[in-house]
Amino acid sequence: MQFPSIDKDQRRILQRLRKSGPLSRSALSGALEISGTALTRLSRDLLALGLVEEIPDVDVQRRGRPAIPLRLAARGGYAVGATAHKGLIEIVLVDFTGTTITTHHEATEPLDPKAFAHKVRRITHMLVDRHGLLGQRMLGIGIAVPGPALSLAGDRWAVVDVLPDWRDAPLHDIFAAELAWPLWMENDANAAAIAEYYLGGLVRDLSSMVILLLGFGIGAGVILDGRLVRGQFGAAGEIGALFPGDRPRPSPLDLLATLRAGGCDISSVTQIDFDAADQAPIIETWLDRAARQLEIVCNSAFAWFDPGAIMLAGTLPRSILDGLADRLDRADLVTMFGHRRPPVQVSSLGGSPITLGAALLPIHALSAEI
Numbered sequence: 001m002q003f004p005s006i007d008k009d010q011r012r013i014l015q016r017l018r019k020s021g022p023l024s025r026s027a028l029s030g031a032l033e034i035s036g037t038a039l040t041r042l043s044r045d046l047l048a049l050g051l052v053e054e055i056p057d058v059d060v061q062r063r064g065r066p067a068i069p070l071r072l073a074a075r076g077g078y079a080v081g082a083t084a085h086k087g088l089i090e091i092v093l094v095d096f097t098g099t100t101i102t103t104h105h106e107a108t109e110p111l112d113p114k115a116f117a118h119k120v121r122r123i124t125h126m127l128v129d130r131h132g133l134l135g136q137r138m139l140g141i142g143i144a145v146p147g148p149a150l151s152l153a154g155d156r157w158a159v160v161d162v163l164p165d166w167r168d169a170p171l172h173d174i175f176a177a178e179l180a181w182p183l184w185m186e187n188d189a190n191a192a193a194i195a196e197y198y199l200g201g202l203v204r205d206l207s208s209m210v211i212l213l214l215g216f217g218i219g220a221g222v223i224l225d226g227r228l229v230r231g232q233f234g235a236a237g238e239i240g241a242l243f244p245g246d247r248p249r250p251s252p253l254d255l256l257a258t259l260r261a262g263g264c265d266i267s268s269v270t271q272i273d274f275d276a277a278d279q280a281p282i283i284e285t286w287l288d289r290a291a292r293q294l295e296i297v298c299n300s301a302f303a304w305f306d307p308g309a310i311m312l313a314g315t316l317p318r319s320i321l322d323g324l325a326d327r328l329d330r331a332d333l334v335t336m337f338g339h340r341r342p343p344v345q346v347s348s349l350g351g352s353p354i355t356l357g358a359a360l361l362p363i364h365a366l367s368a369e370i
Contacts (some may be wrong), residue, residue: 003139003182004049004077006366009034010042014051014367015226018098019203022069036108043096045068050137050368051076051096072097077137077366078128080181081359082120083144083188083352084111090120093127096139098198098360102127112165117178124179140182142361143175144191146216149234153249154185160216184244184361189213190228191195191357193221194364196311199356200349206308210301211347212294214314214321215354218243218251220297224305226368239297249291250324251313253283258286274319283320291327300336302342313347321346 006014012032017023023031029039046052053073076096089111091104104123113121124141128134147159150168159166176183185193193211196202202209203226211221221235222229229236243249248258251269252269259266262282266272274283298310312321328344335341347353 011367013042017072018367022071023071024067030197077139078122078133079139079362080141083355083356083358084116084163090352091123092355094359101131110164113169113171113174117175121179138181140184140362141179142184142358144188144358145185146188148187148238152234186361188215188354189219189221192313192353193223194354194360195357196347197223198360202309208305208307210307211311211313214252214316217254219311222305250293255286258282269315274317287323287327291324295331298328298342298344302334310342310344311347313353325353
C-alpha cells in the first residue's frame, strides 16, 4: 500500500488526535476552527484511508444520537526505525500510534553503508513477516545517522569515524537503492527529539522543546511550534561545536577518557558505574565541570527558543543524567518573567530514543503541519 496523500487540514486532524487522544467530530471542529460540514468530509476521507477509526459508543441507554469519538488507527500504517552504533545495529517496528511492536538488537562488526542497508532490509522483512504484516501499509523507514548533515538535502553526512566509509558518502542514494520503502534520514539528536516529543508525552502539553543528547559526543534537537528545526544547512543543534573534541567537553566519551586517566580499568561507556568505588569520586568531579559547561547551553536554548522542556538523554546511566539535572537545577541559570528558569529534566523513555525517533519520522511526516 502506498504512502497516503493527505491535505493540510487532514494533517491538523491527525496531529490533534495525536496530542489529545480520542475526540468527537464536534470537539475537533471547535479545536481546529473547521466547519462541521468540512470536518465531516475530512474525517470521512481519513476513515476511508484507515488512518483514523471510530470508537463504538458503549452507553446504549443514552438518549439521542451519540457522538462517536475518533482516534488514530493503530493499523493505519507501520514504520521502521534503524540506527548503527559501534558494534551494534538497532531496529524497531512501530504502528501508526507510535506503539512499539518489536525491537531488534544485534551485535555486529562495524558495517559500511551498503552492508548496513542490506542488513536492515533483511531484518525488517523478517520482523514484518513474523508479526503478520505482509501486505499492510508500510509508511517507510527512518534512519538515524550519528553526525550532522553536510547539506539541507541530507545527501551526505559528517558521520562519526567509528562507522567505516559513512562520512561524506551518498548515504541517501545508497539506502534508497537497497530499501524498497519511502526513506527518511535525520541525525541522532533530531531523531531523539522526535521520540521525546511524541512518546515522552510532551506533544500533549508543549509546542516547543529541546533535547540535549549525550551520545557519541553531544548534540541537540529542537522542536519549535511542533516542527523540527534543521537550520539553513541542516546543522541546527550542533552544539558539539561549542566544545572542541581536543578539550574537555560534557560527553560520554570525555567521561570515559577522564575515568581511564584517573586509573579506572574500563574500555567502554557501558562500563561506567556510579556505584563503583573507584569511579564515583571521579564521576562527581566530572559532573561538576560538565554541568558548568551545560549552563551556557541551557541558558541559550531558553533565551532563543523558550522551550517548555529541556530534556537530558543519552547513553550514560540514569544516575549520572540525574546528577547533571540536579546540578543544573541548583545552578544560577537565567530567569525570565514570572521567575521561569530553563526547565531541565531527564528523559524517562525506555529503549533507545534515537531508534524510536527514527521509526517515528514517517509518522511525523504525516502528522506535523508543514
